[in-house]
Amino acid sequence: xxxxxxxxxxxxxxxxxxxxxxxxxxxxxxxxxxxxxxxxxxxxxxxxxxxxxxxxxxxxxxxxxxxxxxxxxxxxxxxxxxxxxxxxxxxxxxxxxxxxxxxxxxxxxxxxxxxxxxxxxxxxxxxxxxxxxxxxxxxxxxxxxxxxxxxxxxxxxxxxxxxxxxxxxxxxxxxxxxxxxxxxxxxxxxxxxxxxxxxxxxxxxxxxxxxxxxxxxxxxxxxxxxxxxxxxxxxxxxxxxxxxxxxxxxxxxxxxxxxxxxxxxxxxxxxxxxxxxxxxxxxxxxxxxxxxxxxxxxxxxxxxxxxxxxxxxxxxxxxxxxxxxxxxxxxxxxxxxxxxxxxxxxxxxxxxxxxxxxxxxxxxxxxxxxxxxxxxxxxxxxxxxxxxxxxxxxxxxxxxxxxxxxxxxxxxxxxxxxx
Amino acid sequence: xxxxxxxxxxxxxxxxxxxxxxxxxxxxxxxxxxxxxxxxxxxxxxxxxxxxxxxxxxxxxxxxxxxxxxxxxxxxxxxxxxxxxxxxxxxxxxxxxxxxxxxxxxxxxxxxxxxxxxxxxxxxxxxxxxxxxxxxxxxxxxxxxxxxxxxxxxxxxxxxxxxxxxxxxxxxxxxxxxxxxxxxxxxxxxxxxxxxxxxxxxxxxxxxxxxxxxxxxxxxxxxxxxxxxxxxxxxxxxxxxxxxxxxxxxxxxxxxxxxxxxxxxxxxxxxxxxxxxxxxxxxxxxxxxxxxxxxxxxxxxxxxxxxxxxxxxxxxxxxxxxxxxxxxxxxxxxxxxxxxxxxxxxxxxxxxxxxxxxxxxxxxxxxxxxxxxxxxxxxxxxxxxxxxxxxxxxxxxxxxxxxxxxxxxxxxxxxxxxxxxxxxxxxxxxxxxxxxxxxxxxx
Numbered sequence: 001x002x003x004x005x006x007x008x009x010x011x012x013x014x015x016x017x018x019x020x021x022x023x024x025x026x027x028x029x030x031x032x033x034x035x036x037x038x039x040x041x042x043x044x045x046x047x048x049x050x051x052x053x054x055x056x057x058x059x060x061x062x063x064x065x066x067x068x069x070x071x072x073x074x075x076x077x078x079x080x081x082x083x084x085x086x087x088x089x090x091x092x093x094x095x096x097x098x099x100x101x102x103x104x105x106x107x108x109x110x111x112x113x114x115x116x117x118x119x120x121x122x123x124x125x126x127x128x129x130x131x132x133x134x135x136x137x138x139x140x141x142x143x144x145x146x147x148x149x150x151x152x153x154x155x156x157x158x159x160x161x162x163x164x165x166x167x168x169x170x171x172x173x174x175x176x177x178x179x180x181x182x183x184x185x186x187x188x189x190x191x192x193x194x195x196x197x198x199x200x201x202x203x204x205x206x207x208x209x210x211x212x213x214x215x216x217x218x219x220x221x222x223x224x225x226x227x228x229x230x231x232x233x234x235x236x237x238x239x240x241x242x243x244x245x246x247x248x249x250x251x252x253x254x255x256x257x258x259x260x261x262x263x264x265x266x267x268x269x270x271x272x273x274x275x276x277x278x279x280x281x282x283x284x285x286x287x288x289x290x291x292x293x294x295x296x297x298x299x300x301x302x303x304x305x306x307x308x309x310x311x312x313x314x315x316x317x318x319x320x321x322x323x324x325x326x327x328x329x330x331x332x333x334x335x336x337x338x339x340x341x342x343x344x345x346x347x348x349x350x351x352x353x354x355x356x357x358x359x360x361x362x363x364x365x366x367x368x369x370x371x372x373x374x375x376x377x378x379x380x381x382x383x384x385x386x387x388x389x390x391x392x393x394x395x396x397x398x399x400x401x402x403x404x405x406x407x408x409x410x411x412x413x414x415x416x417x418x419x
Numbered sequence: 420x421x422x423x424x425x426x427x428x429x430x431x432x433x434x435x436x437x438x439x440x441x442x443x444x445x446x447x448x449x450x451x452x453x454x455x456x457x458x459x460x461x462x463x464x465x466x467x468x469x470x471x472x473x474x475x476x477x478x479x480x481x482x483x484x485x486x487x488x489x490x491x492x493x494x495x496x497x498x499x500x501x502x503x504x505x506x507x508x509x510x511x512x513x514x515x516x517x518x519x520x521x522x523x524x525x526x527x528x529x530x531x532x533x534x535x536x537x538x539x540x541x542x543x544x545x546x547x548x549x550x551x552x553x554x555x556x557x558x559x560x561x562x563x564x565x566x567x568x569x570x571x572x573x574x575x576x577x578x579x580x581x582x583x584x585x586x587x588x589x590x591x592x593x594x595x596x597x598x599x600x601x602x603x604x605x606x607x608x609x610x611x612x613x614x615x616x617x618x619x620x621x622x623x624x625x626x627x628x629x630x631x632x633x634x635x636x637x638x639x640x641x642x643x644x645x646x647x648x649x650x651x652x653x654x655x656x657x658x659x660x661x662x663x664x665x666x667x668x669x670x671x672x673x674x675x676x677x678x679x680x681x682x683x684x685x686x687x688x689x690x691x692x693x694x695x696x697x698x699x700x701x702x703x704x705x706x707x708x709x710x711x712x713x714x715x716x717x718x719x720x721x722x723x724x725x726x727x728x729x730x731x732x733x734x735x736x737x738x739x740x741x742x743x744x745x746x747x748x749x750x751x752x753x754x755x756x757x758x759x760x761x762x763x764x765x766x767x768x769x770x771x772x773x774x775x776x777x778x779x780x781x782x783x784x785x786x787x788x789x790x791x792x793x794x795x796x797x798x799x800x801x802x803x804x805x806x807x808x809x810x811x812x813x814x815x816x817x818x819x820x821x822x823x824x825x826x827x828x829x830x831x832x833x834x835x836x837x838x839x840x841x842x843x844x845x846x847x848x849x850x851x852x853x854x855x856x857x858x859x860x861x862x
């Protein structure tokens with residue numbers, strides 16, 4: 001059942017080998033179907049999704065192939081849920097809240113068959129970064145954490161939290177083909193139906209995430225990949241075959257750390273937290289004084305529905321005043337968020353942000369320990385805007401949890417809308 | 420009167436209560452709530468401030484245990500950040516009253532503690548109470564991610580007297596300028612007439628939803644067409660006499676509860692709720708027993724009047740909560756009572772035919788005994804509940820009152836059926852079977 005795919009991030013090499021074996025092995029379809037068995041009807045279209053949905057193409061072409069392959073698995077009714085217009089209303093329909101479809105557009109993952117879900121995940125894998133702990137791997141961990149919340153809510157604790165079987169992504173430079181069986185995080189809450197977690201309005205669980213294409217996926221036109229759920233909003237905008245915007249990207253997590261079914265520790269936002277921590281702890285006392293904000297924060301300032309509301313004045317300490325080593329830490333802190341995009345785009349964007357570093361400011365509120373409600377760090381440049389905040393837990397209310405948002409002053413939604 | 424919409428709201432809320440609230444659109448970080456009650460010369464605001472953000476913003480480490488000792492510091496902090504003004508910019512005066520720390524919960528937040536404060540906001544002489552600039556940045560001035568939802572809970576002149584608050588705006592930071600814009604409050608035009616109408620609606624709704632008042636009256640009327648002989652309900656009195664008895668009983672009940680309502684409202688009589696509510700349960704129980712065996716035959720009107728006093732006291736609780744000025748109280752009293760009377764008369768008129776026909780029919784005694792027994796059981800449940808022993812009987816009886824629409828429908832259908840049956844019966848038996856008819860009448 002959960003055989004070779006259960007290896008996790010800590011042993012990335014093993015994961016890669018396992019993934020390669022899976023690719024080569026003749027029985028991948030069977031193994032995959034067994035892994036993502038959250039829906040009853042897995043016997044009908046199983047044979048369909050065996051080959052690489054990117055059809056070996058890289059970059060945008062591979063992504064469009066994967067998107068087409070996913071759409072091809074859908075019924076007409078489902079297509080109507082997935083293929084939407086690229087309007088401001090649709091693009092801004094995201095949230096950090098467990099508000100299900102009441103605040104989002106797109107098709108709910110829990111309504112997909114196994115093959116459809118596999119195809120959907122292949123789209124995400126083709127669109128997002130291949131790093132460990134960032135990009136697709138990180139998205140999988142956020143969904144896994146949400147299954148943990150669902151289990152916590154429905155079983156009242158005690159049992160092992162269900163783990164999403166989020167394996168390391170199977171591709172990197174040497175293995176360009178993205179394995180479509182990069183498993184879906186669909187660990188089922190013990191009580192059954194994923195998506196049944198919270199009744200009508202929403203709730204927790206990896207089934208309550210939504211995927212939509214705003215505009216028609218193509219290597220020439222303008223369109224957006226729109227994916228998200230509780231603690232996650234991915235908005236990747238494509239224009240004429242290039243990524244025109246990787247933002248807004250909201251990512252948060254509760255619990256910040258948990259042990260999955262296989263005994264692996266999952267810390268979905270470790271990359272972000274560690275990088276931010278390295279940056280703020282590098283600041284001298286004098287620098288800290290300059291960087292300190294007078295206001296307090298119990299959430300991010302520019303969350304959902306705050307599009308284009310960037311403060312007119314940048315606050316904190318100018319990166320220009322920092323040492324070369326510290327500047328490097330600023331760039332390192334930006335990287336985990338930018339890595340939501342494909343690897344090539346991430347590289348390009350980081351170059352831009354690096355060139356803008358001298359006009360970038362960093363600031364903080366609360367403490368720099370990042371372990372108390374109200375601990376807050378912001379990076380605000382001509383382009384980049386990142387906020388990281390610690391707030392009290394909602395399900396695990398004796399712990400804190402993280403909310404973060406990555407925006408771009410000019411590139412949110414590919415610059416398609418003016419707010 | 421917008422009875423259909425009232426009924427819909429009542430049904431919906433009952434359904435929600437029964438189903439349990441599902442987590443709808445949520446805000447995991449609790450927000451502040453400001454509830455405005457618009458009076459004749461001032462506005463009172465109830466502030467519900469999540470403690471964690473409040474402490475961070477004010478620097479006052481307040482807890483449930485220390486709130487009394489920290490009153491002065493809390494009041495001066497609050498007054499500094501609540502600064503309503505007229506549209507011309509003239510400052511209102513603000514007075515902060517009671518303060519307490521309690522547990523609270525909003526959708527998806529889990530439980531948390533909040534500081535509850537009440538403030539009285541008074542415009543300068545001649546200032547417009549219905550249009551003002553609400554400068555308010557308690558907590559938000561410091562915790563810039565905090566949100567304040569401002570609602571009007573009660574606005575008598577605009578006819579808003581129910582329990583549902585209407586949101587008038589949100590106060591939060593404008594992140595572009597990092598300032599907190601004031602909220603402009605523009606209440607719709609209010610008038611004495613709309614206040615009066617709203618009170619009538621409230622009164623009508625009150626008797627519809629409060630099963631106990633109506634049940635008391637109906638159970639007293641149940642044996643009205645019957646003649647008490649030797650401690651038993653035996654013969655029948657004429658339909659005209661029965662109607663008269665029903666009219667007198669209803670009138671006496673009205674006079675009783677109106678008098679008590681007026682007296683208690685004007686003297687601001689502070690009667691605790693539980694004895695009054697228990698007294699009402701007893702009144703229904705007595706009525707049920709009387710319907711089985713006559714214990715005060717011929718004196719139903721007197722009894723209705725006496726027990727009506729208790730019911731009137733219960734009505735007055737609704738008015739007392741609203742803290743109205745004397746002038747508005749008088750109008751409210753009139754409107755509220757009018758609403759009660761209208762609905763009561765309609766219901767009695769609906770029930771009357773069924774009552775008279777059924778009591779005279781073959782199944783009359785069974786109908787009366789079963790009805791009285793059920794009422795007695797409900798009354799016993801209520802009595803226990805109100806004396807501090809919650810029980811499923813009381814809950815079931817209460818939920819019947821939460822569904823007035825099917826109750827009304829059943830009553831109407833029964834009455835119509837009873838009338839139709841009588842007409843049919845009469846026509847069938849009219850030629851030369853007068854003897855049979857007489858038998859039916861005198862059973």
